[in-house]
Amino acid sequence: MGKQRSRRSQSVTTVPVALTIAGSDCSGGAGIQADLKTFAALGVYGLTAVTCVVAEIPGKVSRVEAVTPKMVRKQIAVLLKNFEVGSIKTGLLCSAEIISAVARELQSTRQRIPLVVDPVMIASSGDRLLEPAAIDAYKNELFPLATLVTPNLDEGRLLLGTRIRGRQQMQRAAKALAKQFGCAILLKGGHLQGDDAIDLLFHNGRLTEFSAPFVRDVATHGTGCTYSAAITAGLACGLSLEQAVERAKRFVTRSIARRFRWTSKSGDILDALRHWL
Numbered sequence: 246m247g248k249q250r251s252r253r254s255q256s257v258t259t260v261p262v263a264l265t266i267a268g269s270d271c272s273g274g275a276g277i278q279a280d281l282k283t284f285a286a287l288g289v290y291g292l293t294a295v296t297c298v299v300a301e302i303p304g305k306v307s308r309v310e311a312v313t314p315k316m317v318r319k320q321i322a323v324l325l326k327n328f329e330v331g332s333i334k335t336g337l338l339c340s341a342e343i344i345s346a347v348a349r350e351l352q353s354t355r356q357r358i359p360l361v362v363d364p365v366m367i368a369s370s371g372d373r374l375l376e377p378a379a380i381d382a383y384k385n386e387l388f389p390l391a392t393l394v395t396p397n398l399d400e401g402r403l404l405l406g407t408r409i410r411g412r413q414q415m416q417r418a419a420k421a422l423a424k425q426f427g428c429a430i431l432l433k434g435g436h437l438q439g440d441d442a443i444d445l446l447f448h449n450g451r452l453t454e455f456s457a458p459f460v461r462d463v464a465t466h467g468t469g470c471t472y473s474a475a476i477t478a479g480l481a482c483g484l485s486l487e488q489a490v491e492r493a494k495r496f497v498t499r500s501i502a503r504r505f506r507w508t509s510k511s512g513d514i515l516d517a518l519r520h521w522l
C-alpha cells in the first residue's frame with residue numbers, strides 16, 4: 246500500500262492547457278473565474294491573462310478598471326512562451342487598445358492556436374462593458390485571427406447593424422457574419438423567446454443547430470463565459486469544433502439547471518464546479 250502510494254505520487258500526468266484572456270468578475274460567476282472553473286470541471290489546466298477588474302454582483306456592474314495594454318501583452322507573452330497552450334479564448338476585453346494589444350501579441354507568436362472570441366459587449370444586467378469604438382478593433386484586428394466567434398443576438402445585432410428575429414434571420418445572420426469575418430460563427434439564440442434555446446454554428450459552409458429547452462425567468466449571470474470556456478476546453482482536448490460546441494451546450498445547460506443564488510436578489514449565478522456535486 247505504502248509503496249503503491251509513493252509510486253503514484255511520483256508519476257506525472259500531463260493535462261491539456263487552455264488560456265483565457267478576460268476580465269475578473271469579483272462575484273465569481275462570469276469572467277476569468279467562470280472560465281477557470283469550467284476548464285477545471287472539464288479536465289483542462291487553465292492559464293489567465295487579466296484584462297480588467299470588474300466590481301459587480303449579478304445584475305449590477307459598479308465599476309470597471311482596465312489593466313494596461315502593455316501588461317495584458319506581457320501576461321500572454323510569458324504564458325505562450327512557457328506553456329504548450331492547446332487553445333485560447335477571449336472574454337471581456339474592455340477597450341479598443343486592449344483588443345489591439347491582444348491581437349498584436351497573438352499574431353506575433355506565429356503559433357496557430359485555436360482561438361475562440363466571445364465578443365462580450367453587454368452584461369446580462371444590461372450594463373455596457375465595452376466601449377463602442379472597440380467594435381471596429383474586434384472586426385478589423387481580432388476576428389481575422391479567430392477560429393470561432395460566439396455572439397449572442399444583441400452582439401450579433403451590434404456587429405451586423407441589423408436586428409435578428411426568428412430562426413430564418415438567425416440563419417442568414419450566422420452566414421453573413423461568417424462571410425464578413427472569415428471564421429466560424431456560433432450565433433446564440435438564447436435571448437429569442439421560444440421553447441428552446443437554439444444556437445447556430447456556421448462552419449466550413451455548413452449550418453449545425455444545437456438546441457436545449459429554454460429556462461425562463463432566470464437572469465443567469467455567466468452563461469456566455471461558461472459556454473465559450475467549455476468550447477475552448479473541448480478544443481484543447483482535441484475535439485472538432487462541432488464536437489466541442491455540442492459538449493459545451495450540454496455542459497452549460499446542466500450548469501443552468503444547477504444555478505443558485507448566494508445572497509443577492511438580483512440574479513442567479515452559474516457555477517461550473519457544481520458539476521462535481
Ligand code: PXL
Binds near residue numbers: 365
Ligand atoms: O457575462 C459577461 C461578463 C464577462 N466578463 C466579465 C464580466 C461579465 C459580466 O458582468 O464581469 C469580467
